[in-house]
Amino acid sequence: MPIYDFNTRILIEKGWSDDKKYCVTTPYGKKYLLRISTIEKQDRKRVEFEMMQCVEALGVPMCKPIEFGTCDEGVYFLQSWIEGKDFEEILTTLTDTEQYSYGIEAGQILKHIHTIPAPNTQEEWEARFNRKIERKIQMYKDCPIKYENGQFFIDYINANRYLLKNRPQCYQHGDYHVGNMMIDYDGKLQIIDFDRDDFGDPWEEFNRIVWCVQKSPLFASGMVNGYFYGNVPMDFWRLLALYISSNTLSSIPWAIPFGQSEIDTMKNQAKEVLEWYNNMQNPVPSWYKGA
Template sequence: MCAYDFKTRIQITKGWSKDKKYCVTAHDGKKCLLRISKTEQQERKRVEFEMMQRVESLGVPMCKPIAFGTCEEGVYFLQSWIEGKDFEEVLTRITYKEQYAYGIEAGQILKHINSIEAPDTQEEWEVRFNSKIDQKIKMYKDCSIKYEYGQAFIDYINANRYLLQNRPQCYQHGDYHVGNMMIDSEGKLQIIDFDRADFGDPWEEFNRIVWSAQRSPLFASGMVNGYFNDNVPMDFWRLLALYISNNTLSSITWAIPFGQSEVDTMINQAKEVLKWYDNMQNTIPTWYKRCIK
């Protein structure tokens, strides 16, 4: 049993995390989110807990860390329960102006998250990310399934690796997109699922914006504009295209173990990305809007 004694414990199966997740109710009626990880994850979860405490101290609206420790089932992590709805479901039912406004807010929240600097011990970003690139290109080339015009991703990456030089590093949420956001009972945006948190280039956080742009181009546009206070540097777009290219290359090999449906999802997503960037010939994606009236 977990160290905490709960009145009820209902398992949550949604999501890709390897953690076991439960909606638990204490004897006083208070709901919480309980995550249980394997014992070997103890150190990583300890860091995750401490970093989430730092993020919470910045005033970020989020699932708040409550307790962390070990029990017979593994490593437990207790977080606040957010009463509300998945933002992904709400997003397409609100007005365009509301979509854009939530995007602005999401970008501003991300800016706060990224304000936490990475430790001085972090390996230089250029070295670290180039190693990731090399690995993902090799995995893609060795993969039995290829994207149509997939070479365009590789060519763009290789032509723009120089942009990785001297990039700063910070704390990253690690999986920042509409699928990891909620709208609480008061209509406020809340950020969840920090279990992929890491340190790296703050602009790499936008590599998941593909999912957000597919749901709502206006939300994605607002997120970029909110992060940069309506002054988006061109180097951001160049680097974002590199990060998205790299992510897209690895998505197909990730999808294969999950079956044909996920493979098809990634193939269709790659087609959409290539359309946004005109086969990686354009730097700014077609979904981006500078502002709305």
């Protein structure tokens, strides 16, 4: 379906992606999501398209990949349009039972996504992630703004790096949290925005759970319990605390170009994380409700 066959093209302003996103409509009234990227991203976007086809083949409820190609504006990527609501907006209006149930469902969907293996050529996780850690610690040290008690994150990372050894790797959505989910008009959870997909430790995928917790600790607890079928290993909690510490360190230098509002958001988030983990002394966060 050539992208010039659309009757309407409405720009979508939401999200952090560099892609231009549009709701487009065919002459027959069918809607699609159209994403357009710069031509430099052609190879990256082709891989993303192919991996989304693999995820769709598993039966994952998602924005489905329809067509990929080049156009005058760069690289285009056509996906199915989901009629529904942003899950983030309705989550807190649901009952406690519903929040937890959707969390279970999100965890089981993620477990399904993680059945796609990483290529054999993938670099060993320990070496790769340690490089990332070093870069993030250095970014934080060079940053003019520091967290109150930020050293707790660095100390925890350094004491628990050994957990990275021999970690398995798989396909990752790359940004799995409530902000990248929808509820369709049948009440079914749908997963969107695969544009940060990658390969890595499946447990690292939970590093965005911070955003879920801030909306609903019950949803976040359900997500963990759904993924592990209620039997959560202690090493998961230890590694998750390491991944969240690493992410939190780099959040403050990331926020600076976006202004004081984003800086304040990240400072508050770091403070909250330290409270959950009792200054990184307890690897099981206080928000977690057991299975």
